[in-house]
Amino acid sequence: MSKMHIKMTVxxxxxxxxxxxxxxxxxxxxxxxxxxxxxxxxxxxxCGACTVDMDGKSVKSCTVFxxxxxxxxxxxxxxxxxxxxxxxxxxxxxxHHGLQCGFCTPGMITRAHRFLQExxxxxxEEVRFGMAGNLCRCTGYQxxxxxxxxxxSEMNAAKEAAQ
Amino acid sequence: MNEMSPTKSERAAALKGLGTSRKRVEDxxxxxxxxxxxxxxxxxxxxxxxxxxxxxxxxxxxxxxxxRALEMPGVIAVLTAADLEPLSLHWMPTLAxxxxxxxxxxxxxxxxxxxxxxxxxxxxxAADAIELVEVDYEELPVLIDPMKAEEDGAPIxxxxxxxxxxxxxxxxxxxxxxxxxxxxxxxxxxxxxxxADVVAEETVYYHRTxxxxxxxxxxxxxxxxxxxxxxxxxxxxxxxxxxxxASLLSGIAEHNIRVxxxxxxxxxxxxxxxxxxxxxxxxxxIVTGVPVKWVEDRMDNLMATAFARDxxxxxxxxxxxxxxxxxxxxxxxxxxxxFDACADPTKFPAGFMNICTGSYDIPTAYxxxxxxxxxxxxGGVAYRCSFRVTEAAYFIExxxxxxxxxxxxxxxxxxxxxxxxxxxxxxxxALGWEFxxxxxxxAWDKAMQAVDYDGLRKExxxxxxxxxxxxxxxxxxxxxxxxxxxxxxxxxxxxDILGMGMFDSCExxxxxxxxxxxxxxxxxQGQGHATTFAQILASEIGISAxxxxxxEGDTDTAPYGLGTYGSRSTPVAGAATAMAGRKIRAxxxxxxxxxxEVHDNDIEWDVDRFVVKGAEERFKTMKEVAYAAxxxxxxxxxxxxxxVSYYDPPNMTYPFGAYVCVMDIDVDTGEHxxxxxxxxxxxxxxxxxxxxxxxxxxxxxxxxAIAMGQEIAYDDxxxxxxxxxxxxxxxxxxxxxxxxxxxTETPSPHHPIxxxxxxxxxxxxxVPAFSNAVNDAFxxxxxxxxxxxxxxxxxxxxxxxxxxxxxx
Numbered sequence: 001m002s003k004m005h006i007k008m009t010v011x012x013x014x015x016x017x018x019x020x021x022x023x024x025x026x027x028x029x030x031x032x033x034x035x036x037x038x039x040x041x042x043x044x045x046x047c048g049a050c051t052v053d054m055d056g057k058s059v060k061s062c063t064v065f066x067x068x069x070x071x072x073x074x075x076x077x078x079x080x081x082x083x084x085x086x087x088x089x090x091x092x093x094x095x096h097h098g099l100q101c102g103f104c105t106p107g108m109i110t111r112a113h114r115f116l117q118e119x120x121x122x123x124x125e126e127v128r129f130g131m132a133g134n135l136c137r138c139t140g141y142q143x144x145x146x147x148x149x150x151x152x153s154e155m156n157a158a159k160e161a162a163q
Numbered sequence: 164m165n166e167m168s169p170t171k172s173e174r175a176a177a178l179k180g181l182g183t184s185r186k187r188v189e190d191x192x193x194x195x196x197x198x199x200x201x202x203x204x205x206x207x208x209x210x211x212x213x214x215x216x217x218x219x220x221x222x223x224x225x226x227x228x229x230x231r232a233l234e235m236p237g238v239i240a241v242l243t244a245a246d247l248e249p250l251s252l253h254w255m256p257t258l259a260x261x262x263x264x265x266x267x268x269x270x271x272x273x274x275x276x277x278x279x280x281x282x283x284x285x286x287x288x289a290a291d292a293i294e295l296v297e298v299d300y301e302e303l304p305v306l307i308d309p310m311k312a313e314e315d316g317a318p319i320x321x322x323x324x325x326x327x328x329x330x331x332x333x334x335x336x337x338x339x340x341x342x343x344x345x346x347x348x349x350x351x352x353x354x355x356x357x358x359a360d361v362v363a364e365e366t367v368y369y370h371r372t373x374x375x376x377x378x379x380x381x382x383x384x385x386x387x388x389x390x391x392x393x394x395x396x397x398x399x400x401x402x403x404x405x406x407x408x409a410s411l412l413s414g415i416a417e418h419n420i421r422v423x424x425x426x427x428x429x430x431x432x433x434x435x436x437x438x439x440x441x442x443x444x445x446x447x448x449i450v451t452g453v454p455v456k457w458v459e460d461r462m463d464n465l466m467a468t469a470f471a472r473d474x475x476x477x478x479x480x481x482x483x484x485x486x487x488x489x490x491x492x493x494x495x496x497x498x499x500x501x502f503d504a505c506a507d508p509t510k511f512p513a514g515f516m517n518i519c520t521g522s523y524d525i526p527t528a529y530x531x532x533x534x535x536x537x538x539x540x541x542g543g544v545a546y547r548c549s550f551r552v553t554e555a556a557y558f559i560e561x562x563x564x565x566x567x568x569x570x571x572x573x574x575x576x577x578x579x580x581x582x583x584x585x586x587x588x589x590x591x592x593a594l595g596w597e598f599x600x601x602x603x604x605x606a607w608d609k610a611m612q613a614v615d616y617d618g619l620r621k622e623x624x625x626x627x628x629x630x631x632x633x634x635x636x637x638x639x640x641x642x643x644x645x646x647x648x649x650x651x652x653x654x655x656x657x658x659d660i661l662g663m664g665m666f667d668s669c670e671x672x673x674x675x676x677x678x679x680x681x682x683x684x685x686x687x688q689g690q691g692h693a694t695t696f697a698q699i700l701a702s703e704i705g706i707s708a709x710x711x712x713x714x715e716g717d718t719d720t721a722p723y724g725l726g727t728y729g730s731r732s733t734p735v736a737g738a739a740t741a742m743a744g745r746k747i748r749a750x751x752x753x754x755x756x757x758x759x760e761v762h763d764n765d766i767e768w769d770v771d772r773f774v775v776k777g778a779e780e781r782f783k784t785m786k787e788v789a790y791a792a793x794x795x796x797x798x799x800x801x802x803x804x805x806x807v808s809y810y811d812p813p814n815m816t817y818p819f820g821a822y823v824c825v826m827d828i829d830v831d832t833g834e835h836x837x838x839x840x841x842x843x844x845x846x847x848x849x850x851x852x853x854x855x856x857x858x859x860x861x862x863x864x865x866x867x868a869i870a871m872g873q874e875i876a877y878d879d880x881x882x883x884x885x886x887x888x889x890x891x892x893x894x895x896x897x898x899x900x901x902x903x904x905x906x907t908e909t910p911s912p913h914h915p916i917x918x919x920x921x922x923x924x925x926x927x928x929x930v931p932a933f934s935n936a937v938n939d940a941f942x943x944x945x946x947x948x949x950x951x952x953x954x955x956x957x958x959x960x961x962x963x964x965x966x967x968x969x970x971x
Contacts, residue, residue, distance in 0.1 A: 137376055
């Protein structure tokens with residue numbers, strides 16, 4: 001099958017790759033660009049393990065064609081923070097035991113990052129609703145919610161301190 | 164001691180040992196997207212395998228034509244049973260002593276069964292090629308209802324063993340019958356039932372479901388023909404067992420096989436079994452000479468690997484008028500699907516279903532389980548429970564509620580009257596187990612107080628009145644459960660899988676500068692072993708948990724062990740860890756005595772050091788001893804500081820707990836809202852309270868899913884109706900309640916540190932608590948209404964209300 005030339009910004013870097021028109025964004029990220037943080041859990045948009053940020057929106061990259069991401073700005077868990085600049089969500093998930101097997105975690109944190117930009121000061125109920133597109137089989141969500149609430153507080157406190 | 168010296172408690176705290184809510188060492192890589200799961204493994208030249216699967220539940224395979232698929236660019240091979248037969252790999256043994264087709268051998272027995280294995284350059288090509296493999300089927304009559312399996316004219320499913328009158332677990336009375344397993348005293352129990360004041364009867368169906376970890380099963384097989392070595396990466400909950408089985412099946416010597424379990428994205432029992440995908444990947448790698456990857460998609464996972472439950476349990480429970488239980492009778496029809504692939508210890512074809520006397524002192528009991536073949540997927544795994552313990556706990560906790568209705572008693576009071584008393588432990592149950600320790604009354608009273616049980620019952624009575632006067636359309640259910648688990652399989656005298664004894668192991672190396680590495684025969688799938696096993700060791704050998712690396716899952720480096728399932732890691736490998744730590748300490752004591760120039764008996768262990776008795780300013784820390792062990796000549800002592808322990812547990816462990824669920828139910832919509840869930844767990848010594856609580860939250864949420872909506876359903880034709888996450892219920896954060904956790908601590912008397920294991924307790928106790936709440940909500944509305952089956956989805960709850968005339 002003939003391939004398309006796809007250019008994207010992924011985690012702040014310009015990337016170019018060839019991909020079939022039918023190829024899914026998750027496969028291009030994982031197989032062609034070796035970005036393996038986002039995972040595949042269901043292939044039907046239910047579990048959210050493949051969640052990435054695309055042009056300022058959370059998308060499930062298992063149901064987005066790579067071709068649709070042509071020209072887009074994509075952020076994955078790898079782009080949120082690393083060993084030298086951990087994102088507060090990454091810290092809070094560890095601090096509040098918001099993960100167990102870790103398979104849902106990259107999608108979960110990537111979604112939480114976008115959610116907190118949509119709603120910087122959420123109630124617990126709003127967190128539960130806003131995160132309902134991401135499934136976790138291990139934690140029962142209680143500590144995920146706790147971690148996101150704690151991250152919101154930290155981020156808001158940092159924002160206030162900066163003003 | 165000068166003022167700069169840390170106190171004893173400061174030194175103990177610095178170890179981050181037992182009882183510390185230590186943050187997890189695994190989390191840095193997982194939160195940064197740097198986990199290494201099976202689908203992350205990429206090897207040069209790697210091919211991708213995928214299955215042609217049967218669309219029919221029962222059919223003859225008349226022919227398979229792969230020509231068109233093979234013509235497709237990028238397709239390397241298509242394997243069928245005919246290709247595997249010369250290697251004797253077209254069938255494989257199951258963990259339950261049966262055999263299973265690797266690829267369809269003349270017929271298919273369930274929808275989704277593996278028919279052919281396509282090997283291609285990438286997963287897209289493999290998926291395309293599957294469509295081009297032409298299989299000619301001739302449909303056969305389908306057997307879905309296990310109750311009809313032995314009727315005249317029932318289709319014979321397993322023609323390969325139709326004439327065998329004896330199976331792996333004794334006599335077979337029909338070609339569709341697998342085994343009958345009996346425990347306890349039949350006649351004595353029947354005598355008790357016939358003479359009893361009160362007998363309550365019920366048939367309780369624990370429906371078919373699936374562990375459905377977020378990561379599916381998969382493997383990468385890599386045969387290095389130059390060196391004759393096979394490396395098999397995979398989502399294996401028992402990597403060492405996989406190595407031995409792979410060796411026995413393939414004929415490759417065990418030292419030439421290396422099995423590696425990388426990070427595993429949840430298991431819950433799904434990843435214990437040996438699946439056709441593993442066998443086909445190995446063969447494909449041998450044939451092609453390059454690595455071959457196979458990873459299930461979600462439909463493959465839900466349709467073909469590892470269902471759980473599917474037990475039809477008919478019970479009779481006898482009691483005096485005052486509510487003292489005198490006998491329990493249970494007959495179970497166990498639907499095993501097309502092959503008996505349960506992952507139970509060999510001598511227990513129905514797992515530990517004989518823990519079904521629960522937390523109660525029941526003097527006489529009888530259990531019989533009949534295993535049956537049907538046209539459904541094989542499995543029968545322990546989905547977040549020890550072998551069939553969830554079924555057993557659900558059965559007895561429903562029977563208690565039904566008995567309470569019959570006696571017109573409070574179900575909480577009935578439990579209290581019948582609990583095994585603290586001074587009865589160790590307690591020998593009527594069905595053959597020795598419960599190691601327990602204090603049920605203390606736990607129960609604590610739970611009842613915490614939820615204000617009397618207040619809840621009062622409120623419930625008021626609600627019933629309000630409903631009758633038309634003030635509300637919402638009913639209130641109070642779901643009680645007191646469960647006793649049996650985990651930590653198990654003692655080699657009665658526990659083996661395919662002849663392999665169910666011990667576990669730990670090997671420790673102390674480095675010269677006083678840090679350490681320990682390797683175990685288990686494998687974490689989210690339980691946090693790298694965190695908690697270091698804590699056990701820290702408390703034993705006085706080295707901070709932060710200075711101990713825990714490694715599992717590589718059969719070339721880790722000592723042999725039977726893996727992680729059935730809450731066995733802490734009871735068995737955790738015990739091995741403590742015992743290996745004690746061996747380290749014993750050698751260290753000799754070295755310390757030499758360094759301190761005193762006799763071995765004149766020094767004693769103190770947190771992280773050996774001190775001279777009566778002169779605690781004279782000491783050698785473990786760190787100092789470690790350095791000396793490698794760098795100083797100690798007369799009569801070998802250099803180095805290492806130990807290994809293989810631990811054969813003397814008994815199982817018996818965690819328990821008291822759960823209360825308070826639920827509101829809308830009788831017009833069938834919707835429910837969980838207002839409160841209180842979970843008290845007693846798992847013996849608590850290693851890491853943070854991790855225990857996390858396990859309880861997760862297990863309860865899996866219980867919520869099972870009780871309230873999750874099921875593997877088939878239609879009459881054997882068509883799988885719940886093969887995507889659209890149909891197979893997994894609760895989101897929105898549907899999941901907030902849980903209150905609590906604990907009591909009754910150590911196991913036979914475990915080196917008193918720990919019992921906890922990962923599965925919340926599923927075992929949670930399912931009856933949720934289900935009892937639903938059933939309890941309707942208790943006041945039907946004299947004859949004693950039970951509705953799970954899953955309690957909105958429709959079923961609505962239907963119950965309708966049947967009880969509550970919509971009129």
